[in-house]
């Protein structure tokens with residue numbers, strides 16, 4: 001057992017999502033911008049803030065981690081300690097959970113129960129003050145927190161800085177796939193400004209190629225992935241501009257090749273890896289939807305194209321076209337809205353409501369687990385399958 005040594009993968013850890021490369025290719029501009037935004041902290045311990053926004057797999061989390069580590073090292077070399085606490089708001093999505101996590105950084109033994117959020121905040125403030133160190137709180141996937149209307153926490157953290165004696169201060173780095181400017185404005189005071197946005201665009205094909213090449217070099221046996229396969233993987237990932245997909249493809253293709261005898265990854269291994277990745281949006285969830293909901297979801301997936309989200313109005317426009325194509329009557333707005341909510345409940349999509357600049361509130365829909373184009377393809381296959389006749393159609 002285990003006597004056969006690995007012929008493809010040299011260091012699997014380098015393909016894990018937690019791994020933070022020493023140098024990030026093609027994120028130099030964002031690193032520089034963060035440096036500008038956090039200079040007052042590094043030099044004078046003053047509180048700073050940044051808001052990192054961009055779609056899935058554009059390197060927001062990894063850039064925030066790299067930057068915070070580098071900043072901590074830089075400050076430490078100058079004899080100045082900086083605390084950084086990284087919180088994923090999808091994992092810890094309540095105000096209480098987050099404050100408790102922050103408190104535990106200073107007092108690992110502090111009890112979880114019996115204190116109100118206000119008490120805990122008070123005690124956190126004292127801890128930060130007496131630490132005499134700047135604290136940087138990174139709230140990753142902050143949209144989950146803001147969606148649950150926990151805006152007060154951001155406001156409270158910003159208030160900490162009033163009257164706090166340097167070098168103690170609280171800085172905030174918020175990360176989201178969606179532009180949260182309006183919610184953050186509502187939530188916070190002037191010290192956490194929206195002007196501090198750092199944008200992450202989707203990666204281009206050649207950027208993805210460089211990312212794949214550099215990660216393959218670190219993780220795989222030399223020569224295991226040839227330039228033809230690197231090109232192929234970059235072609236697959238370019239459609240979404242998503243580096244996570246690129247890394248996942250390397251990992252899957254390498255595992256498939258590991259099972260063979262060739263000692264290198266073939267283009268077919270890369271194609272099989274691609275086919276495997278999107279099978280996790282369970283077909284059964286889609287098949288189980290009734291005709292009306294399938295059509296609504298197809299319309300949403302088609303309308304989304306490569307956007308990270310679309311307004312419900314835009315989705316309804318496509319819905320009318322899709323219904324016509326499948327010879328079905330399009331339902332009214334309230335009914336469409338119910339379909340959207342049902343599908344959110346079973347995790348096929350997500351919604352968020354935002355204030356628009358022109359006034360009014362608009363619902364936006366996003367699809368997270370599968371590229372919309374791939375979802376549309378799956379639904380079209382199911383809808384076109386003669387075995388899948390919906391009883392209500394006749």
Ligand SMILES: Nc1ncnc2c1ncn2[C@@H]1O[C@H](COP(=O)(O)OP(=O)(O)OP(=O)(O)O)[C@@H](O)[C@H]1O
Nearest residue numbers: 017024025055056057058059060061062243244247
């Ligand atoms: N410029 C880059 N160089 C090397 N690896 C990268 C780069 N950008 C992203 N990656 C890798 O791609 C994967 C996804 O990146 P990351 O988790 O930072 O994306 P994200 O923007 O936070 O996505 P999400 O919005 O889904 O959380 C990670 O494994 C990360 O290490």
Ligand SMILES: [Mg+2]
Nearest residue numbers: 060061062140
């Ligand atoms: Mg992330």
